[in-house]
Amino acid sequence: MAAKIDLNDDSVVVIVGSGAGGGTVANELAQKGIKSVILEAGKVLSLDDIENDEWAMFSKISWLDKRYSKGSWHGAVNHPNLPAWIVKGLGGSTVHWAGVSLRYQPHEFKMKSTTGGIPGANVADWPISYDELAPWYDKAELKMGTTGAVTGMDHLPWSADFKVLAEGARRIGYSKLTAGPMSINSTERDGRPACQQIGFCMQGCKIGAKWSTLYTELPRAVDTGNCEIRTDCMVLRVEHDKSGKVTGVVYADKDGNQHKQKARVVCVAGNSIESPRLLLNSESNMFKDGLANSSGQVGRNYMTHMTGGVYATMPGKVHMNRGTAVAGIVRDEAHHDDSRGFIGGYTLEKLALGLGFLSAFLVPGPTGWGRKVSGAMEKYANMSGVWICGEDMPQEINRITLHDSEKDQYGLPVPNVAKTDHPNDTNMRNHAYQQMSYIYNALGATEIYNLPAYPASHNMGTNRMSEKAEDGVVNKWGQSHDIKNLFVSDGSQFATSGSPNPTLTIVALAIRQADYLATQLKKGEL
Amino acid sequence: MLYDLSAVKRQFRETVPIADFKLTRRGLLASTAFVALATATAVGPTGAWAAAGVSADQRLTLIRMARDIYPHEDFLPDGPYVTVVDAILKEAEGNDETRKLILDGLADLEARAQKIHGKSYVAVADANMREGLLRSIELGGFFQKVRGGLLFGLYNNKDLYPKFDYDGSSWEKGGFMDSFDKIDWL
Numbered sequence: 001m002a003a004k005i006d007l008n009d010d011s012v013v014v015i016v017g018s019g020a021g022g023g024t025v026a027n028e029l030a031q032k033g034i035k036s037v038i039l040e041a042g043k044v045l046s047l048d049d050i051e052n053d054e055w056a057m058f059s060k061i062s063w064l065d066k067r068y069s070k071g072s073w074h075g076a077v078n079h080p081n082l083p084a085w086i087v088k089g090l091g092g093s094t095v096h097w098a099g100v101s102l103r104y105q106p107h108e109f110k111m112k113s114t115t116g117g118i119p120g121a122n123v124a125d126w127p128i129s130y131d132e133l134a135p136w137y138d139k140a141e142l143k144m145g146t147t148g149a150v151t152g153m154d155h156l157p158w159s160a161d162f163k164v165l166a167e168g169a170r171r172i173g174y175s176k177l178t179a180g181p182m183s184i185n186s187t188e189r190d191g192r193p194a195c196q197q198i199g200f201c202m203q204g205c206k207i208g209a210k211w212s213t214l215y216t217e218l219p220r221a222v223d224t225g226n227c228e229i230r231t232d233c234m235v236l237r238v239e240h241d242k243s244g245k246v247t248g249v250v251y252a253d254k255d256g257n258q259h260k261q262k263a264r265v266v267c268v269a270g271n272s273i274e275s276p277r278l279l280l281n282s283e284s285n286m287f288k289d290g291l292a293n294s295s296g297q298v299g300r301n302y303m304t305h306m307t308g309g310v311y312a313t314m315p316g317k318v319h320m321n322r323g324t325a326v327a328g329i330v331r332d333e334a335h336h337d338d339s340r341g342f343i344g345g346y347t348l349e350k351l352a353l354g355l356g357f358l359s360a361f362l363v364p365g366p367t368g369w370g371r372k373v374s375g376a377m378e379k380y381a382n383m384s385g386v387w388i389c390g391e392d393m394p395q396e397i398n399r400i401t402l403h404d405s406e407k408d409q410y411g412l413p414v415p416n417v418a419k420t421d422h423p424n425d426t427n428m429r430n431h432a433y434q435q436m437s438y439i440y441n442a443l444g445a446t447e448i449y450n451l452p453a454y455p456a457s458h459n460m461g462t463n464r465m466s467e468k469a470e471d472g473v474v475n476k477w478g479q480s481h482d483i484k485n486l487f488v489s490d491g492s493q494f495a496t497s498g499s500p501n502p503t504l505t506i507v508a509l510a511i512r513q514a515d516y517l518a519t520q521l522k523k524g525e526l
Numbered sequence: 527m528l529y530d531l532s533a534v535k536r537q538f539r540e541t542v543p544i545a546d547f548k549l550t551r552r553g554l555l556a557s558t559a560f561v562a563l564a565t566a567t568a569v570g571p572t573g574a575w576a577a578a579g580v581s582a583d584q585r586l587t588l589i590r591m592a593r594d595i596y597p598h599e600d601f602l603p604d605g606p607y608v609t610v611v612d613a614i615l616k617e618a619e620g621n622d623e624t625r626k627l628i629l630d631g632l633a634d635l636e637a638r639a640q641k642i643h644g645k646s647y648v649a650v651a652d653a654n655m656r657e658g659l660l661r662s663i664e665l666g667g668f669f670q671k672v673r674g675g676l677l678f679g680l681y682n683n684k685d686l687y688p689k690f691d692y693d694g695s696s697w698e699k700g701g702f703m704d705s706f707d708k709i710d711w712l
Contacts, residue, residue, distance in 0.1 A: 322705055
């Protein structure tokens, strides 16, 4: 039933990327009878490709095209070419995500109003509220199979590893301890099996118990006959006509041959590094600073969440690798309360690392060797740890720019990805380190290791939405303020990062955007 | 500051007491074993390392260095370290760039050991002193070549998973349904 769409068919929606945003928009449009072409830079992946091996999967699915880490974060030294750990492949980063599906809290859509603004940060209110997005969150949870009230599916059972964290948390007075919401089936649902506690969630779920567009939205979109997916196709630029409307995209196929796919609408969903990069690379005489960039905000306000890790050696065996990678969440610090020395909040997410990743990230970079590392590894089975995930301050200096001279294999300027902590980020991270030290000491931990941020898997904000055109790139529908038939469908729309993991919100926004697109197309507005 | 950073600072202090770094009886035994290895490899058949233009002593220096990068005293035998070193030497045999990296790196390390301690690297008895020498070259390509090999050879080596009590792949066994929630000490 796969559609075969002509390159000259200018009635179609072209979607750049097949992850949480692009894959969802494509299926939603397909179900409404609207034709689309997905251009995916990566290759076809299937469950057969999934292995329970961290480094093997890292090589197989990661986006490893040349990039530079910049800014003052440690990664500029320790991960000089890996600012972000995201996927290049069919299904995008939904292959790799852990499944955490928290909703943004109402105040997290209104951080400027809530705080009155933060010096040195470009804090903004989203042009939508929680109440406006709530029904779309419901639809997203039903689509993804998120454990909790909307689907009626129980959270997953507590693993030994989460019991350890939860007990320590309980001992210091915390109470918001849950094994969800996760978009991982706890019972068979929607043609996918229940979780078998295999682990290696972030290397791709071997049995498809975790939601990914790879085996849900994408095949369903294709099955309608309204969607064609072209893999190994890197979009080089978006083109426009004299009136300033976009007319299609130019892409390179696997063999490097260039094609132009015409379009009535273009949806950019390449994640928060590639999406702004594509808009910047699409500069023209008419749009000298790149497409959709009259505000100058394309590529700016790059957010990754305020993150860090804490691992500790427990008095007994934990075997953190047994079971889901993120087996539970502590939400006692997720609220906004500036008496803690920072605005916004953070969650503590149980995160299992295997032997391979723990050895590489316990002390990241070239100096990560010696007794501290080897001694920790000898106690691997006793280790437990968390990932800290909190509100990240948007700053204009944190941005995606194009390299002055260096080009990648497609002939496109290599992206520079700059990230520097705002003092709020530093204060929040230190607070989290402190709270985790209380938790692990309460359990009798013999060693505690504070880890800096990993290469970012949560990438947000580089095409932010705004009420006014001068403040951002897209409006509340993800539609460019400057070019009405150009949309952004991924996490780069986020005005602020909030503390929750972004995928659920990306999907909710994508369902809502597809609904808006369908209405506008029907009205002949696009 | 509105919260107590001293709790964090306590965690930043050196986690291994200084006294533990002195040459303990266990350390001496490890050294004895290393000497045995040295004797055996010195008189044993030559391998790829010889073809790479690396002497038996130089190979031994690399093995000592490997053990110092990720020290596992009596937790791991010499075997896994030797495997990593020999794989690098095998590569050096057919790759001029790698050979130069290794030979130049070894010469530099030896020169530093002679300058500071008046003896060759392997003859420096104190593990802390050897670590100090390695810290002075840790950002260079030679050191990182050996470290990179070890990171995979020790911690991404399925043969060694049981040693670390790590299970590795589980999907072919149906996952950890029987064990994921079991804990006996909490």
